[in-house]
Amino acid sequence: MDMNQYLDMFIEESKEHLQAINSNLLLLESDPENIQIVNEIFRSAHTLKGMAATMGFEDMASITHEAENVLDLIRNNKLKINSDIMDVIFQSVDLIESMVLNIMEGGDGSADVSAPVKKLRAIVSGDFRSVSPAKTQSSVGKAEPSEASKRVHNLDEYAMTVMKQSKEAGNSLFWIKVTLNEDCLLKAARSYMVFDQLESLGEVVKSTPSVEDIENERFDQSFEVVYITLQPPEQIRKAIENISEIQSVEIEPIVLKETATDSIVQEANAVAAAAAPVDRSKQAESVQAPAAKKVSTTGKTIRVDIERLDILMNLFSELVIDRGRLEQLAREIGKSELQETVEHMSRISGDLQNIILTMRMVPVEQVFNRFPRMVRDLAKDLNKKVNLEIFGAETELDRTVIDEIGDPLVHLLRNSLDHGIESPAERKQAGKPEEGTIHLRAFHSGNHVFIEVRDDGHGINKEKVLKKAIDRGIVNPTNADSLSDKQIYELLFASGFSTAEVISDISGRGVGLDVVKSKIESLGGNVSVDSVKGQGTTFLIQLPLTLSIISAMLVQVQNEKYAVPLSSIIETAVFRQDQIMTAHRQKVIDFRGRVVPLVSLQEIFQVPDNKAARSDEVSVVIVRKGEKMAGLVVDSFIGQQEIVLKSLGKYLTNVFAISGATILGDGQVALIIDCNALIK
Incomplete structure (x- = not known):
């Protein structure tokens, strides 16, 4: 084979x-x-x-x-x-x-x-030097639980009530054990077929292992069910044995006996008693009401190659472009029937877009799951006691983003372990528990996902950071006293900056946090840091939900059109020429009490000037990058639109301040501005 x-x-x-x-x-x-x-x-x-x-x-x-x-x-x-x-x-x-x-x-x-x-x-x-054999229990004492009691272990009151009522209604109760062939490759699929047959003839009350374990093939070659049916056991056995790769089927009647504890006892026959028992008392079990839940091994969930979803997204992207073109043509032609049809198509395609984007969303749990083991090993290497607490692992992100955030998070966690959390002796001296804690949290806010890495260590030594920045020429000594705590902490993201006295594998070989910042910004997000001395440090990453289809503001610069991602925009405004000031040979504006530098897109992209006269008013898009802001000077605002992000291709790499392009409804190409590159 x-x-x-x-x-x-x-x-x-x-x-x-x-x-x-x-x-x-x-x-x-x-x-x-x-x-x-x-x-x-x-x-x-x-x-x-x-x-x-x-x-x-x-x-x-x-x-x-x-x-x-x-x-x-x-x-x-x-x-x-x-x-x-x-x-x-x-x-x-x-x-x-x-x-x-x-x-x-x-x-x-x-x-x-x-x-x-x-x-x-x-x-x-027993030859391993550190093996500590378990204490053997005396043969005198508690008797081993009977095989019958093992088979009904952990049946709750609700399940027993259901079975009693079913018995009173004339149903038969059975315990069924199905064993698959040793060479069965698709155990989950075979199990689903068995459950499908059982559900067609009766109702499953309990499965052992649990339904979830069976769906994910977390079981050996056999599983068991407690079953309610009107059919004779011969018919049930025949239905199951008709399925291929079934090695054996055991069916035993369950006899309900009223006792002081009103428990369920199985009368096992001699054949079953001779069979090797499965230790069900230790297995996870799932009790479910009749018809409340069916095994959904393949019916509810399927595996889809990510490349197929990428192809689907690309095809839908073309549909979005055509939708924009149709909407523009409908407006130009002005026929009501055409406009109504296009509006309906827009609504349908909008729903389709949401479904496709949802299909690509995966929980950050896929990334977070690898960190507990990593933290455990690193803490042991550093002789520190650290507990990693994870929150919001169910928060979903686009698969393309998920694939990229693993390395930045590894770097931040390593830094928290190496630089943040103190040794047990230092923590004890500071009046803290010997075990440090790192919180890893993900949560949604608007069209963004935030990931927070927070430790309860000694915090950032801002004096040490500032001294290192001055020594490296990153900060002018004359301006050092005017820097706020937040600005000093941001120096950690400077290229090649590191406060590590000794370069190590743990703290990133002295590379610093600039690699984290670069990676996050390449994903259209940003990262910030805050700290309280003696209490700990918090890194906060902001990421877009998806990178494929984004909302943007279309703007006009001379005869060219550009798209500014809405996630970067604070506000759009119009200023008079006399409101524009100059500071340090840089044009600036006063925006809500803050001095914001102006950036002319016409000058940045060297757009030819085709206008003879200048207006007395200046259109400005206020954008931000973390705490920093800038005003992008444009000629006019076109409006908000959902656009498809297209790569510039392998021949146009490292184009300054351009993250991609999109095709508009009229067939024109609009470049997408990378606001992070324009803000220094």
Whole structure:
């Protein structure tokens, strides 16, 4: 069988399982007695091992198998977890991640796994120097729970009531276990087909593992359901066995018995009792009302290649351009029927635009999920105690933006760890808890998404920053005293600026925060910093929701048209010539009590002057970049319009103050102004 057709699916699902393993390992480290977390990790590792073996990646399957053996000891209470064992497991996961990365880049996924495999085997055999075996429980004491009680573990009062009422109405109650073939590649798809058949014949009350786990293939080869139906068991068995890649189907009746606790007890037959039990008491379960929820493994959610969404967006972009042209023609022709049709088409295309943009939106969780592990490792390297708290991970951004913000956020978090958070001894001396806290928060505001990185460290030493800036010639010593705290903090973003005494991997090798600023500004956003001495530092990133279709103000400069993104505009205004002043050989205006420099687009872009006479009034677009402002001088305002951002192509790179172009309704090309480049 040619496995290449499954390679993309293998890579995506491997990344998901590795992310789940990393997240759960961090939870386990803080709660080592929680066996349910171990079970979650074990299931992910088991599935990953099976996928790797099926695809022929033997090294990955080998190391995952050894890690699975360690997890099996932990979940069966035969091994007690400790920091050294966690480090070995984390190192193994890192190696597996590097293998997946190698496969993504066209490699064969092979690696030298001998060292981690040796350590994992030493843990299993008890030869690992830091292994602390778990205390064995005395055989005298609590009896092991019966198999029947395991099967109905955690059924709540609502579920039991539903089952009793169904039984009284003449329905039959069954416990069903479905086992898939070992070589089944698309377990989620097969599971969906099983649930689809079950839902057509009755109602599923509970699934074990949970519906979500089954959707994401976070289970071994089998799953179980508590089921209500009017059909005989033979018909149910036949319906399931008609589905391919089903190894076995076990169906047992559930007998309700009234006891003091009014619990549900299963009468298991001898065949089922002989079967190997699944430890359902430790698995996540999902109780649901009849018909309240169906498994939506493939019916509700599908994977779509991002390239297809890009093509769809490009096609819609052309539609937006044609829509603008039709609207202009309808106005020129003036026929009411045509105008009504065009207006209707505009509304429909507007709805279509919202749907397409929504399809491209993904939660920042995809980026945030990798940071807890990174913070954990860096804190350990720095001998610091740090807790990363994440808020707003469900906040959505365009996929193109998501792909670009990872590196800037890594840099900011590294700086918070290295420069912001103090050592435990320093924090204790300052009257703070030994464990520092970094808050990573995302939230929407208008057409922007804000991402905040805040620590409770010692804050920015503004005297040190100012001294370094003077030494580097960034600040004139005569002007140093006039700088506000905010202006001093902004010096951190100067090119090559760093307060690190020693260049290290943690603090960014002395590169400074200018790379963060450049990347964020290239995405049409901005970044600012604020700090309170002794209390901490906050970095705030502002990003546009999408980079594909933007709202802009169209302006006229002589015979040329330009688009100014609305996200950069504060206000448009008209000034008289006598209101324009000069300061330091720069034309300025007084805008609400602030001195704002004027920038002539005609001079910047060297637009030929085709007007014989000058007006007594000057049209100005007030734009901002963080705390800084500027007034763009234009000839006239055309109006607001949604435009499609088009690249200038590979031959027109690094064009000053131009971020792209768009095609207007009349077929003209309008250049899109990069306001950040015009504000110094």
